[in-house]
Amino acid sequence: MTSELDIFVGNTTLIDEDVYRLWLDGYSVSDAVALRVRSGILEQTGATAAVLQSDTMDHYRTFHMLERLLHAPPKLLHQLIFQIPPSRQALLIERYYAFDEAFVREVLGKKLSKGTKKDLDDISTKTGITLKSCRRQFDNFKRVFKVVEEMRGSLVDNIQQHFLLSDRLARDYAAIVFFANNRFETGKKKLQYLSFGDFAYCAELMIQNWTLGAVGEAPTHPDSQVDDMDVDLDKEFLQDLKELKMLVADKDLLDLHKSLVCTALRGKLGVFSEMEANFKNLSRGLVNVAAKLTHNKDVRDLFVDLVEKFVEPCRSDHWPLSDVRLFLNQYSASVHSLDGFRHQALWDRYMGTLRGCLLRLYHD
Amino acid sequence: MPGKLKVKIVAGRHLPVMDRASDLTDAFVEVKFGNTTFKTDVYLKSLNPQWNSEWFKFEVDDEDLQDEPLQITVLDHDTYSANDAIGKVYIDIDPLLYSEAATVISGWFPIYDTIHGIRGEINVVVKVDLFNDLNRFRQSSCGVKFFCTTSIPKCYRAVIIHGFVEELVVNEDPEYQWIDRIRTPRASNEARQRLISLMSGELQRKIGLKVLEMRGNAVVGYLQCFDLEGESGLVVRAIGTACTLDKLSSPAAFLPACSSPSKEMKESPLVHPPSHGCRSTHNSPIHTATGSRLTQNFSVSVPTLIYTGMGSGSAGKEGGPFKALLRQQTQSALEQREFPFFTLTAFPPGFLVHVGGVVSARSVKLLDRIHNPDEPETRDAWWAEIRQEIKSHAKALGCHAVVGYSESTSICEEVCILSASGTAAVLNPRFLQDGTMEGCLEQRLEENLPAGCGFCHIPYDELNMPFPAHLTYCYNCRKQKVPDVLFTTIDLPIDATVIGKGCLIQARLCRLKKKAQAEANATAISNLLPFMEYEVHTQLMNKLKLKGMNALFGLRIQITVGENMLMGLASATGVYLAALPTPGGIQIAGKTPNDGSYEQHISHMQKKINDTIAKNKELYEISPPDISEEIIGSPIPEPRQRSRLLRSQSESSDEVTELDLSHGKKDAFVLEIDDTDAMEDVHSLLTDVPPPSGFYSCNTEIMPGINNWTSEIQMFTSVRVIRLSSLNLTNQALNKNFNDLCENLLKSLYFKLRSMIPCCLCHVNFTVSLPEDELIQVTVTAVAITFDKNQALQTAKTHVEKSLQRASTDNEELLQFPLELCSDSLPSHPFPPAKEHLESASSNSGIPAAQRATSVDYSSFADRCSSWIELIKLKAQTIRRGSIKTTVTVEKASPMGEGNFRNRSTPPCANSTVGVVKMTPLSFIPGAKITKYLGIINMFFIRETTSLREEGGVSGFLHAFIAEVFAMVRAHVAALGGNAVVSYIMKQCVFMENPNKNQAQCLINVSGDAVVFVRESELEVVSTQQPTTNCPPSCAGGEVTT
DSSP states (O other), rough: EEEEEEEEEESOOOOOHHHHHHHHHHOOHHHHHHHHHHTTTHHHHHHOHHHHHHHHHEEEEEHHHHHHTTTTTHHHHHHHSBBOOOOHHHHHHHHOOOOOOOHHHHHHOOOOHHHHHTTHHHHHHHOOOOOHHHHHHHHHHHHHHHTTOOOSHHHHHHHHHHOOOOHHHHEEEEHHHHHHHTOOOOOSSGGGTTTHHHHHHHHHHHHEEEEEEHHHOOOOOTTTSSSSSSBBOHHHHHHHGGGGGGGSSSSHHHHHHHHHHHHHHTTTTHHHHHHHHHHHHHHHHHHOOOOOSSSSSHHHHHHHHHHIIIIIIHTTTTOOOHHHHHHHHHHHHHHHGGGOOOOHHHHHHHHHHHHHHHHHOOOO | OOEEEEEEEEEEEOOOOOBTHHHHHHHHEEEEETTEEEOOOOOOSOOOBBOOOOOEEEEEEEHHHHHHEEEEEEOOOOSSSSSSSEEEEEEOOOGGSSSTTTTTTEEEEEETTTTTTTEEEEEEEEEEEEETTTTTSSSSSTTEEEEEOOOTEEEEEEEEEEEEEEEEEEEOOGSSSGGTSSSHHHHHHHHHHHHHHHHHHHHHHHHHHHHTTTOOOOOEEEEEEEOOOGGGGGEEEEEEEEEEEEEOOOOOOOOOSOOOTTTOOOTTTTOOOOOOOOOOOOOOOOOOHHHHHOOOEEEEEEEEEEEESSSSOOOOOOHHHHHHHHHHHHHHHHTTTTBBBBOOOOOOTSEEEEEEEEEEEEEEEEESSSOOTTOTTTHHHHHHHHHHHHHHHHTTTTEEEEEEEEEEEEEETTTTEEEEEEEEEEEOOGOOOOTTSHHHHHHHHHHHTTEEEEEEESSSSSOSSSSSOOOEOOOOTTTSSEESSSSSSSOOOOTTTTEEEEEEEEEEEEEOOOOOOOOHHHHHHHHHHHHHHHHHHHHHHHHHHHOOOOOEEEEEEEEEEEEEEEEEEEEEEEEEEEOOOOOOOEEHHHEOOOOOHHOOOOOOOHHHHHHHHHHHHTEEEOOOOOOHHHHHTTOOOGGGOOOOOOOOTOOTTOOSEEEEEOOOOSSSEEEEEEEEHHHHHHHHHOOOOOOTEEEEEOOHHHHHHHHEEEEEEEEEEEEEEEOOOOOOHHHHHHHHHHHHHHHHHHHHHHHHHHGGGGGGEEEEEEEEEEEEEEEEEEEEEEEEEEEOOSSSSHHHHHHHHHHHHHHHHHHGGGHHHHHHHHHHOOTTSSSHHHHHHHHHHHTTTTOSEEEEEEGGGHHHHHHHHHHHHHHHHHHOOOOOTTTHHHHHHHHHOOOHHEEEEEEEHHHSSTTTOOOEEOOOSSSSTTTTEEEEEEEEEEEEEEESSSTTTTTTHHHHHHHHHHHHHHHHHHHHHHHHHHSSEEEEEEEEEEEEEEETTEEEEEEEEEEEEEEEEEEHHHHHHHHHHHHHOOOGGGGGGGGOOO
16 A cells, blocks of 8 residues: 555645754755654654654645745735745745855855855755755845845845845845855955854945945936945945055054054053054054955955954954954044044045944954 | 626736746736627736726626636737637636625636646626616526525525425536547646536526525525546536525624524515516526436446434333324425425524434446437436435435435446435424414424424334334433434534534445446446445444444445445544433454453453443543433343344345344344454454544534634645555455555644644545545545633633623513523533533533433523623623624624725735635634625636646645645635635545656536625624724725735
8 A cells, every 4th residue: 555645735824834944954855754753743742654754745745836936925925826824924934035154154255156056065065054955045045136136225125025034134135145246255264253143244334334325315426337226335435445545655644643542542451552563554454455445356355354454463462352442443533633634534434334344353 | 688797807917927038928818708708908028917908898698697607818929829828717707696795706816727727817807787687587597596505504594495406417528529639638628617617507597497486595505516427428416405595684693503593583674585477488508408418228226224223122102193293294395395305414493303314325327328319317317216215215214304415426437326315304394384384383392392302302103113223212301212323414403412522433444346347347336335335334333332422413425436346435423412322332242152262352352342432431521421220211231132243245135125224132232253354343443543632523513512612723625545556455455455544644634733732623524536446535625623622611601691682682582592502602501500500611520410401491591591690790891782783783884894894903914915715614614703695616627737747746736736726716705705615615526647648637626605704803893993994885895905
């Protein structure tokens, strides 16, 4: 006796959260059944393995049918085939678009192309996440990227509108899209200590302050390509950043800046002497990062540079985070007192964001 | 020219990509009714076209309006080649033809293609203007309401229940026409869908005419079926119960399970008087004759069964004269009827007087290939023959009517088994004809028939019994005789006194049969049938006793014929009726009493059985009060007289025409283990595992003993097909396979629905078919309803309070309300004194008061009840006096607006546009009140695939198809302005596969009643906010938005 056909269809589509999780994690039906058996469900419910097998198959089939709709979540809301309560719909979508920290760290900043997709095998082996799950997560990134890439308006809003994600998840996706578009390098060994959250935080700050969308409602050049408002960095701004170079190139200015910072922080900083000794190096590092951002290659290396030029030197001198904060605040603020420096607004736009990023990046 | 049909095509969405180059579609729509076709403009390059067409107007006869479906085809325009069809929508416009139902059909319909399934949706608005209202009933039967529900619909009152109506139409099956060889599968499927749609329209119209002739205005319990007879044709047949219904002008407060109309209700202004002079001589445009080439050249009538009580007993002579009087009156009412049959399974109080037992008849027929248009009536004759037989069986039981009547067929190649079954009954004539003789008889009825046991009393004369039966005095009233076991096909009467809870009982059986042709095959089948019936009955009896119960309700026995086997599946709900005697146990007798170890084995088995019975009694809370034997005077069992239950294969003759299933004189059932077969039977008895704790199941509408339903329901369909290994198939192996299949299916259901615990699977409906040699297909449809274990007391409280309000506002209803009270909330403690009840309900303890139920007179009860209510009022003061009255006014003003209000008041998701449509096989929705019936839903779909593997194999294919069918039903209901389908049934699910060719095909037929319901809790909200929420009628019928 073999079961040829075995289905269960409810007027309200039954969703088992545990099975959904297993399906999303890319387990095959037999693996999922084995995992469910191990969870002790048979003892709890008095069911047999055959029942579990049939139940798992059924849910997998349902998820498989739903997957097509999950690719365009608004369709899930308007479709008529599966009657699913709204709270369940939200859960289906949210979980489908959720991703693993380990996975996102591997592909963050990489081009979402076929080439990367081929590397998923390696990522799967490395992270222990099933290849199926890797594919789903990768395809999600790519799908969201494709849809919002060329869209006007707020990146987070666009993602929320087209994929009906929660605010939290939409922000994460905005970061992923932003990183993929600007191809920031995140995979270097010295960046390994950073979490996705660290990068997402930086991305959000950069989207808010450094992109075209950040400039305001009226783009300065209506003819220029302002379509990619939130996704692309403001080219003009990057160009202008060169002006900051005088802060380190002009020796007087640099000395003045240093003395202003030192005067203000004397007695307040535990690592004052180290700071005083390193001031010029640190300042040069930060300003040079800004000045180099006109080149795409250097934009990609932004985080590498920040870690190399600022985080690592401070860390090697054992700066506590509170001192880093005090220093960065004073470092940014003191520029306002430099009479010879005219690019105050530009400096604030650059340093405001960078300060936030650096504070987030500064940990072990 | 009595009607104008107007159709507007608004928009489409989610269309498939038809042009690979642009990834877009140039869609347009063809709207067809009868022979007229209109087209919309082509909407270029869009997957979400906005046609916003003009109103397409069809001027048509109302006959056509009834018969024809509106056919909407969505196509992709192609400049150079033929336009590609995207899919179709068939809309049955019948609901627009009666004034009380829907006024407009408007909404998003899934676009369906028989090869690709659902491909996007289309928004359509349909209206009908009937030109001349005076003429409306002349030519056609527009205006006759149809209900699938097998009880009087909730917001109506039965003035007269006229009786049985039946009709069938025959045609050639397009799948078997010569043209099918050259046309595409899609064209063939569509021809079939259209033909069946047409035939069901015609059938419904014809039945409507019969109803009008009987001066009725509605058909209740309408059941339409298809017989796919292959090359010999396609039969669409329907049966139903003609009634004259009144819409209730002031619907009573919510009554979850019964809500039965009663004479106290006021006359409604909305009455549709049965139009006089409706001598309809219609000319059908459909040729019933041409297609009917069905001839009968072979027929075997099969022995019939009468299931009732059994055993021996002392005679009595009570209630003679009254019975005679009753019989006389009813007979005169029924005699004029050819078939005094009723498809209803639940009745207005007082309608059912006595129940005799189950009557059934089967007949094996050979479908003939010879085209014989001269004999179109063959089918009618076949059924008439069977009905005649049923009628005579009922007579033998001293009954003049059959209730809970149904008919079915099973076809394999050219052999067809026709089956009919019902419950023989004695009815109260008051409902059967105009109220001329109400007066005195009614008086007597109420005096003589104590609630809760009357229907159990035997209708036949105990001195002249049709079969040996074991009679005792009723354990309830102790005046009349009752059998020891009662089998019926109806739902448990609402006033029946039941002890404990009920449970689903199934008998399952397979019999191998040699492959044979024509007559030989039919003979072989008809020879097997009596044995199957006998064994099915024995199994049912054993299982019933094992559960410690004494009555079966909702019994449905299905015999399915296949190439090389016959399958029997009987489902019923077992209960313990307080009026019937306690069932005896099951005794096992060994054949070789001298063998010591064998003896030991037997006693071991006996112990196991006894343990099971004890366990079941505990599980189902069956604890009948001990009644001293002397009072009851029940015969003391004499062990010597026990006769053996004979295994019948060897000794039964082939010529039996009446099978007596009573097993002679005994009180306990004796199972003799004389061969391995019997051993297995005993084993299989014990292998039926009870549902896991927190689960109950039944195949009737409601579960006896549970009344505190919550509003969470989940309707589902589950299908399983197993392949038998063809090697050395034996009856035992088959039985085991089949048994396992059903048990595993149930286990799976319990597991899947575990999140709903505590819950009850209601209306569990199993269907077996044998699509191929080694395949067994089982289809189950049921609804899971959660109930609240702790809220029993509260439900009772609120209900009583409401009753009180009603009683105080309307004194006329005082008489009626105790009846409702007892049936709704306290079926097992009908009239206990106040304090005692509070205690017993809160502790959920036994049923001490049950036996006293009948002797309480109403007036004193009302007194006691009100004092009890005073007590409760101190605790619960939430429900305002008179709130129900206000509700009623709102509802009358605009029931649709209310529906919309409901949806708006519970916004589940801000940006969803799909309204929730509930589906249930029951006639009611727990915790809600049905305010309007919008019309019957009767849909037939075919789905075919030539890429089975790509669609996920057979399971993927059928899963998707059933989900699509649900979606299309829901869409049609929503477009009618409804939010639920009640009495939903999947009548057919024919699945065929050819994995080698990567092909599969499936036909599904579903039906139900589209309704508008309002949640009980919201009713009160509506009533308190009445001035602000009274929605203008303009929003009625619109898309259900949430």
